Amino acid sequence: MSKSIVSIVRYEKPAESVKKAVELSCGLDNLPLNARVFIKPNIVFWTRQTIFPKWGVITTSRVVEDMVALLAERGINDITIGEGSVHMKPGDTKTPEHAFEYLGYGNLKKRYGIKYINVFKRPFEKVNLGDGVTLNFNTDIMQSDLVVDLPVLKTHAQTVVSLGIKNLKGTIDIPSRKKCHSTDPVKDLHFMVSKLANKMPPIFTLIDGIYTNELGPSYDGRLRRSNILVASKDILSADMVGAGLLGYKPTEVPYLVHAARAHGRPMDLSDIEVVGESMESAASFHKYAFPYTDDESLPLPLEKMGIRGLSYKKYDLTLCTYCSIMNGALLTAIAKAWDGKPWDDVEILTGKIMKPTPGKKKTILLGQCIYDANKDNPDIQEMIPIKGCPPQSKTVVKALHQAGIDIDPAVFENIEKLPGVLMKRYKDKPDFDESFFKVDL
Numbered sequence: 001m002s003k004s005i006v007s008i009v010r011y012e013k014p015a016e017s018v019k020k021a022v023e024l025s026c027g028l029d030n031l032p033l034n035a036r037v038f039i040k041p042n043i044v045f046w047t048r049q050t051i052f053p054k055w056g057v058i059t060t061s062r063v064v065e066d067m068v069a070l071l072a073e074r075g076i077n078d079i080t081i082g083e084g085s086v087h088m089k090p091g092d093t094k095t096p097e098h099a100f101e102y103l104g105y106g107n108l109k110k111r112y113g114i115k116y117i118n119v120f121k122r123p124f125e126k127v128n129l130g131d132g133v134t135l136n137f138n139t140d141i142m143q144s145d146l147v148v149d150l151p152v153l154k155t156h157a158q159t160v161v162s163l164g165i166k167n168l169k170g171t172i173d174i175p176s177r178k179k180c181h182s183t184d185p186v187k188d189l190h191f192m193v194s195k196l197a198n199k200m201p202p203i204f205t206l207i208d209g210i211y212t213n214e215l216g217p218s219y220d221g222r223l224r225r226s227n228i229l230v231a232s233k234d235i236l237s238a239d240m241v242g243a244g245l246l247g248y249k250p251t252e253v254p255y256l257v258h259a260a261r262a263h264g265r266p267m268d269l270s271d272i273e274v275v276g277e278s279m280e281s282a283a284s285f286h287k288y289a290f291p292y293t294d295d296e297s298l299p300l301p302l303e304k305m306g307i308r309g310l311s312y313k314k315y316d317l318t319l320c321t322y323c324s325i326m327n328g329a330l331l332t333a334i335a336k337a338w339d340g341k342p343w344d345d346v347e348i349l350t351g352k353i354m355k356p357t358p359g360k361k362k363t364i365l366l367g368q369c370i371y372d373a374n375k376d377n378p379d380i381q382e383m384i385p386i387k388g389c390p391p392q393s394k395t396v397v398k399a400l401h402q403a404g405i406d407i408d409p410a411v412f413e414n415i416e417k418l419p420g421v422l423m424k425r426y427k428d429k430p431d432f433d434e435s436f437f438k439v440d441l
Contacts, residue, residue: 018206027233037071038144040141043085045087046099057216060210064150065439069112083096084138084173135179147202150207151166152217155246159190168200178320193255209229214286228282290314290315310348311347313349352373358379393409
């Protein structure tokens, strides 16, 4: 059996580096002249309220532009760029349009005639992925002849890494995304993610590691300039090598274990041929898990601040993206609210499966799912629910105030400006170049 080829290339020059990665991996060989190509970048989150810290969070426009140019050189004129980004207000259509234009996709349309779409404004179709799993995928990607998958090289707090297969989650509808965060201990998030590529058209994966993300997948991670590109016609091979470059064996990434077993693949990379740079020379360890206390009752930074009277259990696989965004803002607000006086034995639960600790005086249930799971739980002395999917900022502030935690409402009133606050860490650092997210005419 022939080995899958995965290329590792150092990013050095516009156009040339992407072209080298594609050619070494034979990624576009035998592409039909009239192929319909769907390009899937990673635009995991966007806001119009601030200059977004894009490095290591979303796919660079540099890589997107270079891929479009390579396809055009091969005579491909039916190219669609599509993404289903998450925003603070479900149903928001203006923010995705702003992202596409800001990232230069409008200029790509003028130059090459490409289309770009918000998948939430397009039809979905039910796809049977096997093992009783059905999800609703964007019709445009399912009806394409080739998918060009352009994820970012980054870790993920829940799935260890977020690479080619995980990037396809952005093409399913919101009910399907929630379904992926299942309470089923077998068909959990890892299991669901492992199946996302099963019924796709042929996929060419180019992992964008010009910037990488430790403690990803979002803007609160630690962003690095790494200058690495990883490419393959086999998405599972690309992800296995990508995981290795982040410091993880495939056996340490549960969704890769599921996918390899389902396709009869070895986990030791013995059926993969790496060309270009060696994995050893390009690898750099990136942490994925946010640190918590030994009993996982409080984030370690809050514990080091001396916070007492509060239990904020570690997130689990059932925590969906919308509540995850709210979760990050809430932790920021709590840290700012601490004045050295213990709070009144408050516990905060998230996700879908957490249970209250008997004896806690006050239990905050963050999100509709955890409320539904515990609304009749007799172990709760005083229940403070934060309903809604996603929960509203005003409700979060009201609940924390009721629990005696005087968080600043401004944190939530300006929640879409939070990325800009975190971006200040990279201000005036020459490696963090805004031009990587621009496309000139």
